[in-house]
Amino acid sequence: MRAEFYDFKSVEAKWRKIWEENKAFQTPSPASGKKYYCLVMFPYPSGKIHMGHARNYCIGDVLARYKTMKGFKVLHPLGWDAFGLPAENAAIQNKISPRDWTEKNILDMREDIKSLGISYDWDREIATCRPDYYKWNQWFFIKMFEKGLAYRKKSSVNWCASCQTVLANEQVHDGKCWRCGSVVAQKELEQWFYKITDYAERLLDGLKLLEGKWPDEVIAMQRNWIGKSEGAQVHFKTESGQDIVVFTTRPDTLFGATFLVLSPEHPLAKELLTADHKAAGEKYIAAARAKSREERLAVEKGKTGVFTGSYALNPVNGAKVPVWIADYVLSDYGTGAIMAVPAHDQRDFEFALKFKIEIIPVIAPENPAQFVPHDRAFEETGVMVNSGEFNHMSSDEAKAQITKKLEKTGQAKSQVTYRLRDWLLSRQRFWGTPIPMVYCAKCGLQPVKESDLPVLLPIDAPLTGKGESPLAQMPEFVNTKCPKCSGPAKRETDTMDTFVDSSWYFLRYLDPKNEKAAFDPAAANSWMPVDQYIGGIEHACMHLIYSRFFHKVIKDLGMASCEEPFDNLLTQGMVTLGGAAMSKSKGNAVPVEDMVERLGADTARIFVLFASPPKNQLEWSEDGVQGSFRFLNRIWRMSRTLANAPAGAAEPKASQALQKKAHQTIKKVDEDIQRGFQFNTAISALMELLNSLSDYPAQGDAVSKEAFRALVLLLFPFAPHISSEIWDEMGFAPKPLSSAEFPAYDEKLVQETVVEIVIQVAGKLRAKVTLPAGDAKDEKKVIAAAQKALSERGIAVESKYKFVPGRLVNFIVTQVEANKS
RNA sequence: GCCCUCGUGGCGGAAUGGCAGACGCGCUGGACUUAGGAUCCAGUAGGGAAACCUGUAGAGGUUCAAAUCCUCUCGAGGGCACCA
Numbered sequence: 001m002r003a004e005f006y007d008f009k010s011v012e013a014k015w016r017k018i019w020e021e022n023k024a025f026q027t028p029s030p031a032s033g034k035k036y037y038c039l040v041m042f043p044y045p046s047g048k049i050h051m052g053h054a055r056n057y058c059i060g061d062v063l064a065r066y067k068t069m070k071g072f073k074v075l076h077p078l079g080w081d082a083f084g085l086p087a088e089n090a091a092i093q094n095k096i097s098p099r100d101w102t103e104k105n106i107l108d109m110r111e112d113i114k115s116l117g118i119s120y121d122w123d124r125e126i127a128t129c130r131p132d133y134y135k136w137n138q139w140f141f142i143k144m145f146e147k148g149l150a151y152r153k154k155s156s157v158n159w160c161a162s163c164q165t166v167l168a169n170e171q172v173h174d175g176k177c178w179r180c181g182s183v184v185a186q187k188e189l190e191q192w193f194y195k196i197t198d199y200a201e202r203l204l205d206g207l208k209l210l211e212g213k214w215p216d217e218v219i220a221m222q223r224n225w226i227g228k229s230e231g232a233q234v235h236f237k238t239e240s241g242q243d244i245v246v247f248t249t250r251p252d253t254l255f256g257a258t259f260l261v262l263s264p265e266h267p268l269a270k271e272l273l274t275a276d277h278k279a280a281g282e283k284y285i286a287a288a289r290a291k292s293r294e295e296r297l298a299v300e301k302g303k304t305g306v307f308t309g310s311y312a313l314n315p316v317n318g319a320k321v322p323v324w325i326a327d328y329v330l331s332d333y334g335t336g337a338i339m340a341v342p343a344h345d346q347r348d349f350e351f352a353l354k355f356k357i358e359i360i361p362v363i364a365p366e367n368p369a370q371f372v373p374h375d376r377a378f379e380e381t382g383v384m385v386n387s388g389e390f391n392h393m394s395s396d397e398a399k400a401q402i403t404k405k406l407e408k409t410g411q412a413k414s415q416v417t418y419r420l421r422d423w424l425l426s427r428q429r430f431w432g433t434p435i436p437m438v439y440c441a442k443c444g445l446q447p448v449k450e451s452d453l454p455v456l457l458p459i460d461a462p463l464t465g466k467g468e469s470p471l472a473q474m475p476e477f478v479n480t481k482c483p484k485c486s487g488p489a490k491r492e493t494d495t496m497d498t499f500v501d502s503s504w505y506f507l508r509y510l511d512p513k514n515e516k517a518a519f520d521p522a523a524a525n526s527w528m529p530v531d532q533y534i535g536g537i538e539h540a541c542m543h544l545i546y547s548r549f550f551h552k553v554i555k556d557l558g559m560a561s562c563e564e565p566f567d568n569l570l571t572q573g574m575v576t577l578g579g580a581a582m583s584k585s586k587g588n589a590v591p592v593e594d595m596v597e598r599l600g601a602d603t604a605r606i607f608v609l610f611a612s613p614p615k616n617q618l619e620w621s622e623d624g625v626q627g628s629f630r631f632l633n634r635i636w637r638m639s640r641t642l643a644n645a646p647a648g649a650a651e652p653k654a655s656q657a658l659q660k661k662a663h664q665t666i667k668k669v670d671e672d673i674q675r676g677f678q679f680n681t682a683i684s685a686l687m688e689l690l691n692s693l694s695d696y697p698a699q700g701d702a703v704s705k706e707a708f709r710a711l712v713l714l715l716f717p718f719a720p721h722i723s724s725e726i727w728d729e730m731g732f733a734p735k736p737l738s739s740a741e742f743p744a745y746d747e748k749l750v751q752e753t754v755v756e757i758v759i760q761v762a763g764k765l766r767a768k769v770t771l772p773a774g775d776a777k778d779e780k781k782v783i784a785a786a787q788k789a790l791s792e793r794g795i796a797v798e799s800k801y802k803f804v805p806g807r808l809v810n811f812i813v814t815q816v817e818a819n820k821s
Numbered sequence: 822g823c824c825c826u827c828g829u830g831g832c833g834g835a836a837u838g839g840c841a842g843a844c845g846c847g848c849u850g851g852a853c854u855u856a857g858g859a860u861c862c863a864g865u866a867g868g869g870a871a872a873c874c875u876g877u878a879g880a881g882g883u884u885c886a887a888a889u890c891c892u893c894u895c896g897a898g899g900g901c902a903c904c905a
C-alpha cells in the first residue's frame with residue numbers, strides 16, 4: 001500500500017494561478033489606514049535561487065501576509081540588483097551579452113520565487129540595469145556633483161587585479177576583495193568619490209534613532225566603521241618656521257611629546273630633510289611607497305623610521321623635539337603627522353626604545369599604589385606630573401585645559417576625526433551605470449544636461465576583462481559634444497559602483513514607472529520609512545551605510561522627509577549545508593526548484609521558518625524537511641477526518657479544553673510574530689494545537705471544527721497554499737482565505753480555569769496542587785492547600801512564605817522533619 | 822588591543838526573574854501490515870531499585886526564588902585595528 005500524501009503539486013499550482021489571476025498581491029493605497037512597508041534585500045540575478053536566498057523571502061512573506069491580515073496596507077515589492085561583475089564575466093566566458101545573461105536569469109529566478117508563493121506585487125518589479133532605472137542614478141550623480149558631493153581626486157586607491165577595477169574601502173575585507181577574495185593592491189589613480197564623510201556625524205547620530213530597532217551588532221559595526229575620535233589639532237613650529245599640524249586624542253600628554261613623526265607621504269617629509277639626512281630619508285620614503293598596504297600595516301615587522309635632522313618646538317613648553325619619518329603613521333588619517341608620547345602610547349614607546357629617544361612620563365596613576373609597568377606605555381588616565389602649571393590636575397581635566405590654553409594663541413583647536421573615508425564610486429567595468437560627465441578641452445569637466453539623460457550604456461562593448469574601461473574602446477560612445485560649448489568633447493568611460501544602484505531602490509518601488517522623476521516625493525512621504533528591512537549582516541558596512549547616506553542626501557534634496565530609511569532591521573542568519581553557507585560555487589546549494597518539485601513550497605517554507613529563529617544560522621536537514629512535510633500531511637488528514645466524521649458532541653470538559661487551547665494558540669502566534677519574529681515558536685504552537693485536535697474525542701463536532709478553522713487561519717501566513725485549499729474544502733468563511741482577517745481571541749477563554757500551584761520549600765520544588773483559578777489567587781486557600789500537600793508528604797514548614805498569586809508559594813525558612821515515624 | 826553577540830539534552834531549539842528542556846528531529850521499544858522513506862502508541866537530560874539527588878561553560882554575588890540580573894574567569898563567533 002502506498003502512503004497517501006496530500007497532492008501538494010496540484011494544490012500549489014492551483015492557488016498560484018488564482019492569486020495571479022486575482023492580482024491578490026496588488027499594493028493597496030496607503031492613504032486610508034496604517035501602512036506597512038516590508039522590504040527584503042533584492043537579489044543579484046545570478047542564476048537559480050537556492051534555499052539560502054529563499055529563507056529571506058519566506059521571512060518577509062510571513063510578515064507581509066500577517067500584517068495584511070491585521071488590516072495594514074502592505075507594500076511588499078521585489079526587484080533585481082542587476083548590474084555587476086558576474087554578468088560581465090559570464091559574458092566573456094560564454095559569448096553572451098551581459099544584458100541577455102541577466103534578463104534570462106531574472107526570468108528564471110522570478111519563476112523560482114513565484115513558485116514559493118511569496119506575496120510580491122510584481123507590478124512594481126524593477127531591474128537596476130534598465131535605462132528607466134539607471135537614468136536616475138545619473139540624475140542623482142549630477143545633483144550630488146552640483147552640491148559638491150561628487151568629486152574627482154587623485155589618490156592611492158584599492159585595486160583588485162582579478163576584478164580589474166578599483167574598490168571602495170568598504171569593499172575591502174581583511175585586505176581582500178569582497179567579491180572575489182583576491183589580495184587588494186594600492187594604486188595611484190584619479191577617481192570619482194561621493195563625499196560620504198560630510199555625513200559622518202549624521203550617520204552616527206542616526207544610529208541613536210535605530211537603537212533597539214536594529215541589531216546591536218550592526219549598530220556597533222557601523223560605529224566602528226565610522227570611527228569617531230575626539231581630540232585636538234596641535235601646531236608645532238619647526239626651527240625653520242614650517243608649521244607641522246598633528247592630531248591627538250590625548251592633549252593631556254603634550255608635555256610628554258618628545259618627538260614628532262610624519263608619514264612618508266607627508267608634504268613636509270622631504271622638505272625637512274637636512275643635508276646630512278637627505279639621502280637616508282629619501283631612500284626610506286621611496287621604500288615605504290613601494291610597499292603594499294599590507295606590508296606597511298604588518299605590525300609584526302616592528303617599527304622602522306628615519307630622522308629628518310630637523311627639530312620642532314613643543315608649543316606647551318618650548319622644548320626642542322626631533323622630527324622623524326615613519327610608516328607607522330598613516331598619511332590618510334588625521335593630519336598624517338603625530339606628536340609621539342612614548343610614556344603613554346605603546347607604539348611611540350616601541351619607537352622611542354628602538355631609536356633611543358627620551359621618554360618622559362607625564363601621567364601618574366590616580367591611586368599611587370597602582371603598579372606602573374616600565375616595559376611598556378601607561379595608557380590610562382590619571383594625575384598630571386612633569387606638566388608645569390597642570391601638575392596635580394586629573395588628566396581628563398587637563399585634556400580640556402591644555403587645549404583651551406593653546407587655543408588662545410592659535411596653537412591648537414578641538415578637532416573631531418573620523419575613520420570613514422569617502423566612497424570611491426567609479427569602476428573600470430562595463431556592466432554598470434555610465435557616469436554622466438563630459439570632458440571638454442575648453443570648458444573642463446561638465447555634467448551631462450538633465451534633458452539628455454540617460455546616458456545609455458551601449459548594447460555591446462568589446463569585453464576583455466583586461467582592466468581598461470570597456471567603454472573607452474568605443475569611439476562612438478566616447479566622442480560627444482560639450483554640454484556647455486557644443487565643441488568636441490569626451491565622455492567619462494568609467495561606470496558606477498553597483499552599490500549606488502542599491503542605495504535608493506527602495507524609493508523607486510514606491511513609484512516604479514515614473515518617467516519624470518526618480519519617484520514622487522508624495523509617494524515617499526506616504527510609504528517611508530521602510531517598516532521592516534530584512535537581509536544579511538554582510539551588508540552592515542556596505543549597503544546599509546551607503547543607503548543611509550544616500551537617503552540623507554535625498555532628504556536634503558527635499559525629496560523625502562524621514563531621517564532614516566529603514567526603521568527596523570532584521571539580519572537573518574545564513575542557511576548552511578555541512579556547516580558552510582549554501583552557494584552554487586561550493587556545490588552545496590539546495591535549489592528551490594528541487595524542493596518545490598519534491599515536497600512542495602509549503603514544506604520548504606515551514607522548514608526554514610520552524611527549524612531556527614530567523615536571526616540564527618540554519619543548518620539544512622533533510623530529516624527536518626521531512627518533519628515539516630509530515631506536519632502538513634497531518635493537517636491535511638485532520639481536515640479529512642473532521643469533514644467526514646459524523647457530527648457528535650464531546651463532554652463539556654474536553655470541548656472547553658480544546659476551545660481554550662485554540663484561543664491560547666491565537667494569542668501565542670500573534671505575540672510570537674510581533675515579538676521578535678519568533679516564527680519557530682509560532683509554528684510549534686500550531687503543532688500543539690494539532691496535537692490537541694488529534695487527542696480530541698469528538699472530532700467533527702462544532703468545537704473541533706472551530707478550533708481547526710483557527711489553525712488553518714493561523715497557518716496561512718506560513719503555508720499559504722495548503723491552508724487556502726483546506727479552507728475551501730472545509731467550506732470556511734470568508735472566501736477566499738487571503739481576504740480573512742487575523743483571528744481574534746477571547747481573553748476570558750485564554751485564562752486557565754484551573755491552575756497548578758507550585759509549592760517550593762527554600763526555593764526547591766516539593767509539591768504541586770491544582771486549584772480553581774479563583775482559589776489560586778486566594779492566599780489563605782493556597783497556603784492551606786499547600787500545607788496539606790506538604791504534610792501528606794511528611795514535610796512540615798514554618799509559617800514564613802512568599803506567595804505569588806496564581807503561580808506559586810515558596811516557604812522560606814527551615815524545613816523541619818515532621819513526625820515521620 | 823578595542824567593540825558587539827553568544828555559551829541550555831545526541832541535534833535544531835523552548836522557557837513576562839517563578840515547575841529547565843515546549844515543539845520538532847533523531848533514537849529505543851511496541852502496534853498495524855500486501856515490508857513502508859507510511860501511520861499510530863509508549864519512552865527518551867544525567868545518576869539511582871526507589872523516595873530522591875544533580876544539572877543551563879566555570880567561580881562569586883543580588884533575590885524568598887537566577888538559564889535569565891550584576892562582577893570576574895574560560896570558551897565560541899563576528900566587526901575594527903600601528904586610526905595617534
